[in-house]
Amino acid sequence: MLRILIAEDHTLVRAGLVALLRQNPEFEIVGESDNGRDAIQAVGELRPHVVVMDLTMPGMNGMEAISDIKRRYPDTRVLVLTLHKTEEFVFASLRAGADGYLLKEATHDELCVAIRSVANGKTYLSRSIEAKVANASQGGGKSPAVNSVLDTLTHREREVLKLVAEGCANKEIAEYLFLSVKTVEKHRAKLMMKLGVQKVAGLTAYAIEKGLVVR
Numbered sequence: 001m002l003r004i005l006i007a008e009d010h011t012l013v014r015a016g017l018v019a020l021l022r023q024n025p026e027f028e029i030v031g032e033s034d035n036g037r038d039a040i041q042a043v044g045e046l047r048p049h050v051v052v053m054d055l056t057m058p059g060m061n062g063m064e065a066i067s068d069i070k071r072r073y074p075d076t077r078v079l080v081l082t083l084h085k086t087e088e089f090v091f092a093s094l095r096a097g098a099d100g101y102l103l104k105e106a107t108h109d110e111l112c113v114a115i116r117s118v119a120n121g122k123t124y125l126s127r128s129i130e131a132k133v134a135n136a137s138q139g140g141g142k143s144p145a146v147n148s149v150l151d152t153l154t155h156r157e158r159e160v161l162k163l164v165a166e167g168c169a170n171k172e173i174a175e176y177l178f179l180s181v182k183t184v185e186k187h188r189a190k191l192m193m194k195l196g197v198q199k200v201a202g203l204t205a206y207a208i209e210k211g212l213v214v215r
Helices: 011-021 036-046 062-072 088-098 108-119 127-138 157-163 170-177 182-194 200-209
Strands: 002-007 027-034 049-051 075-080 102-103
Touching: 002 011, 002 108, 011 027, 011 036, 011 108, 027 036, 036 062, 049 062, 049 108, 062 075, 062 170, 062 182, 075 108, 088 102, 088 127, 102 108, 102 170, 157 170, 157 182, 170 182, 182 200
Parallel strands: 002 027, 002 049, 049 075, 075 102
Antiparallel strands: none
16 A cells, blocks of 8 residues: 555544545555654654645745655655645745645646555656656756745745744844844845845745645
8 A cells, every 4th residue: 555644734624635535445544744853753653655735834835845755765656736826836845855746736646646656666747747857858957946036045044934924033043943034034134135125025925836835
């Protein structure tokens, strides 16, 4: 049986996925998580064959979780299951180490096929996503997301950006990340410079647009 971990922050969606996949005798749901950090911990404890991962989650988003899981547990396969169709999310996920990218508009049957495919060492992409990858390859092998500003942000800058967008003050961010307030202020200044914004509202809008936070 394929051991599967579901990482999805919406309770009803997660429950639906669990119920659907449990109908298949090939699959065993070994765990669930509603954020990226818990997903990483669950992979270490439960050692699933496949993680079905949403991208937009609180605490740590799916993109960061994928990268961490692949670094710590390279044999674990990760299938992204998301609403995001844009090239930026697709290529960023693949670069992070995702083994498949499936849209939430997929059927139950396609989800099962995708899980089996990634478990067997293959890369699975939704048809529309496959076309995006093919078009990028024909264009010289460079994905449209390579030069994304988001890709230039460090892990710490992404953390600060997310917390700013969630409404945290500099002092709260400093305490949460174990940094000095002055260091947080420097990160915010760099973020504003990189993103070309002058106010916190601009940082928040960017974070929401890129799926780092949900409003």
